[in-house]
Amino acid sequence: MANADLAHVRSEEAPTLPAPVSTTGAIGWMRKNLFSSVGNTILTFIGIWLAYSIIAPIIQFAFIDAVWTGDDRQACLATQEGQTVGACWAYVKAYLPQFIYGRYPLEERWRVDVVFVLLVFTMVPLLIPSLPRKGLNAILFLVVFPVVAYFLLTGLVIGDNVILPIVQTAQWGGLLVTLVIAVTGIVASLPLGIALALGRRSQMPIVKLVSIIFIEFWRGVPLITVLFMASVVLPLFLPDGVTFDKLLRVLIGVTLFASAYMAEVVRGGLQAIPKGQYEGAQALGLRFWPMMYLIILPQALKMVIPGIVNTFIGLFKDTTLVLIVGMFDLLGQIQSSFSDPNWSTPTQSYTGYLFATAIFFVFCFGMSRYSIFMERKLHTGHKR
Amino acid sequence: MSDNAVLSDDYTPDRSKMTVSETDVAVEIKNMNKWYGDFHVLRDINLKVMRGERIVICGPSGSGKSTMIRCINRLEEHQKGSIVVDGIELTDDLKKIDEIRREVGMCFQHFNLFPHLTILENCTLAPIWVRKMPKREAEEVAMHYLERVKIPEQALKYPGQLSGGQQQRVAIARSLCMNPKIMLFDEPTSALDPEMIKEVLDVMVGLAESGMTMLCVTHEMGFARKVANRVIFMDQGQIVEQNEPEPFFTNPQHERTKLFLSQILHH
Ligand SMILES: Nc1ncnc2c1ncn2[C@@H]1O[C@H](COP(=O)(O)OP(=O)(O)O)[C@@H](O)[C@H]1O
Numbered sequence: 001m002a003n004a005d006l007a008h009v010r011s012e013e014a015p016t017l018p019a020p021v022s023t024t025g026a027i028g029w030m031r032k033n034l035f036s037s038v039g040n041t042i043l044t045f046i047g048i049w050l051a052y053s054i055i056a057p058i059i060q061f062a063f064i065d066a067v068w069t070g071d072d073r074q075a076c077l078a079t080q081e082g083q084t085v086g087a088c089w090a091y092v093k094a095y096l097p098q099f100i101y102g103r104y105p106l107e108e109r110w111r112v113d114v115v116f117v118l119l120v121f122t123m124v125p126l127l128i129p130s131l132p133r134k135g136l137n138a139i140l141f142l143v144v145f146p147v148v149a150y151f152l153l154t155g156l157v158i159g160d161n162v163i164l165p166i167v168q169t170a171q172w173g174g175l176l177v178t179l180v181i182a183v184t185g186i187v188a189s190l191p192l193g194i195a196l197a198l199g200r201r202s203q204m205p206i207v208k209l210v211s212i213i214f215i216e217f218w219r220g221v222p223l224i225t226v227l228f229m230a231s232v233v234l235p236l237f238l239p240d241g242v243t244f245d246k247l248l249r250v251l252i253g254v255t256l257f258a259s260a261y262m263a264e265v266v267r268g269g270l271q272a273i274p275k276g277q278y279e280g281a282q283a284l285g286l287r288f289w290p291m292m293y294l295i296i297l298p299q300a301l302k303m304v305i306p307g308i309v310n311t312f313i314g315l316f317k318d319t320t321l322v323l324i325v326g327m328f329d330l331l332g333q334i335q336s337s338f339s340d341p342n343w344s345t346p347t348q349s350y351t352g353y354l355f356a357t358a359i360f361f362v363f364c365f366g367m368s369r370y371s372i373f374m375e376r377k378l379h380t381g382h383k384r
Numbered sequence: 385m386s387d388n389a390v391l392s393d394d395y396t397p398d399r400s401k402m403t404v405s406e407t408d409v410a411v412e413i414k415n416m417n418k419w420y421g422d423f424h425v426l427r428d429i430n431l432k433v434m435r436g437e438r439i440v441i442c443g444p445s446g447s448g449k450s451t452m453i454r455c456i457n458r459l460e461e462h463q464k465g466s467i468v469v470d471g472i473e474l475t476d477d478l479k480k481i482d483e484i485r486r487e488v489g490m491c492f493q494h495f496n497l498f499p500h501l502t503i504l505e506n507c508t509l510a511p512i513w514v515r516k517m518p519k520r521e522a523e524e525v526a527m528h529y530l531e532r533v534k535i536p537e538q539a540l541k542y543p544g545q546l547s548g549g550q551q552q553r554v555a556i557a558r559s560l561c562m563n564p565k566i567m568l569f570d571e572p573t574s575a576l577d578p579e580m581i582k583e584v585l586d587v588m589v590g591l592a593e594s595g596m597t598m599l600c601v602t603h604e605m606g607f608a609r610k611v612a613n614r615v616i617f618m619d620q621g622q623i624v625e626q627n628e629p630e631p632f633f634t635n636p637q638h639e640r641t642k643l644f645l646s647q648i649l650h651h
């Protein structure tokens with residue numbers, strides 16, 4: 001009878017068993033992910049071949065055939081017929097101070113070092129969530145550090161007393177300029193971008209209109225144009241006698257430019273916050289600013305961390321564009337060193353660009369990893 | 385609130401504990417009208433709620449129930465008529481709106497907990513920032529109410545880690561931490577699985593027994609029978625009928641009420 005087959009009562013518990021060995025461990029992982037089918041196996045081998053054919057020559061050039069020591073170009077020239085010479089690290093070593101400080105006077109370079117150290121000591125603790133006293137830390141990094149760094153880098157003269165000799169920003173260069181522009185741009189564009197995003201969503205028509213015009217203007221102009229305007233055109237409009245440092249003008253241009261992009265990223269986050277979050281906060285009696293600060297922005301910003309960091313990374317790399325208004329960032333400084341006959345060898349420029357690539361990559365990849373770390377850190381359980 | 389660990393289905397709360405004030409008005413809505421653009425969503429609403437009253441509001445979807453109770457704490461603005469809450473008339477005056485929101489708690493269909501904060505932080509946020517309560521004290525208050533809704537052990541988890549029923553109980557506790565005089569509920573159990581509805585209703589029954597003034601939009605007729613002293617039926621933006629629960633359910637007067645009740649009682 002069919003009924004006899006349909007009815008069933010379990011008489012004993014089914015045992016819980018360990019997973020089959022072939023599905024766990026390294027072998028299991030490889031079988032599942034790399035060799036699961038013929039197509040996948042072919043792709044795996046193509047991938048290995050591609051990785052090998054790209055990475056092997058780079059390793060050959062950068063490490064195996066590289067020249068590590070030497071006093072001038074002779075060290076990096078082939079001594080016998082057919083010898084291949086790789087990267088000329090001796091040249092990078094000799095030029096390293098220039099790459100870091102530009103033409104900053106030799107005897108004043110300690111001031112730049114102090115600024116770098118202060119930057120690390122005020123910024124890194126702020127980025128590590130488990131360290132306490134974030135409020136104090138933020139004040140140190142956002143208020144104290146910029147003031148101290150400003151006087152250290154530009155100089156300090158009180159009356160007739162020269163406490164720190166003045167160093168014109170035209171003498172700055174290399175990594176110093178890259179970091180000054182990038183750090184200022186990053187730190188200033190985030191709050192400005194948030195303000196613009198809030199403005200664009202404001203109920204007040206004037207605030208909204210001004211925000212929209214601002215954002216669309218800066219997004220509609222290429223950064224190169226902004227830099228030209230800042231360095232060439234703006235001085236024409238300033239009254240006689242008013243000088244206004246070129247680096248400062250570039251800084252402002254880069255910051256406003258980045259803040260427009262930031263505003264749109266943040267606005268995307270704000271739009272993703274459900275209306276219920278606003279209502280929940282309002283029903284509890286929170287006013288607009290506490291609601292924004294405590295409820296809406298933390299969630300909105302968390303959601304767009306990838307976009308924010310994307311903008312930061314773009315900004316960091318865009319600092320190289322200052323070369324066209326006559327300022328020498330890290331890349332500019334490296335390029336200008338190519339004209340030195342003392343070090344001119346066939347691999348000099350490759351080495352220089354490889355070095356620039358490596359440095360930019362370290363900074364940008366660092367930001368990227370940090371953003372992933374923060375995303376994980378701020379993840380609070382599954383969304384329902 | 386009740387100390388009964390579990391309320392059985394046939395548990396009848398002691399109505400003698402739920403005293404209704406004769407003179408003290410909690411909410412008074414007079415000739416209130418509201419439009420969304422050209423759409424007349426609330427039409428000539430008149431409602432007087434005394435302190436200690438438990439009002440259940442029901443009606444078909446889109447009849448304006450949510451809009452009406454959201455007008456009470458100004459999540460929606462009304463355009464005509466007056467709303468007086470706890471003696472304060474609702475106007476554009478932000479100070480008055482703040483004052484009213486401090487005294488009126490609200491629970492939503494989708495809980496609206498803050499997902500980036502722990503349960504405890506959800507509960508202490510408003511007392512700390514709105515009532516300026518010291519953090520330690522706010523945490524004590526929060527734990528007290530979390531115990532009352534029977535989930536103190538979840539205090540350090542995040543909302544996303546809790547079940548729907550638990551989240552709604554947290555939402556109730558979060559409102560209670562502000563020590564409100566009036567509680568609004570907008571379909572607090574509609575988004576919940578059947579086995580979780582009861583745990584939330586139990587908490588609400590306990591709240592009624594503690595003498596809280598409550599306005600609940602809900603279709604839980606069992607709840608209405610147990611605790612409501614008035615049931616209001618809304619349709620097309622109007623209050624169509626109101627009565628005490630027994631006569632309302634057994635002997636509805638208006639045709640639309642009859643139709644609605646027949647639809648929800650025997651589907
Ligand atoms: N923000 C809004 N804008 C326009 N119409 C709305 C808005 N909110 C609600 N409505 C309309 O108002 C009516 C009443 O809505 P609501 O109060 O949510 O009904 P209920 O809670 O009784 O289901 C519905 O027809 C709905 O479509």
Ligand SMILES: [Mg+2]
Pocket residue numbers: 449450451570571
């Ligand atoms: Mg509704």
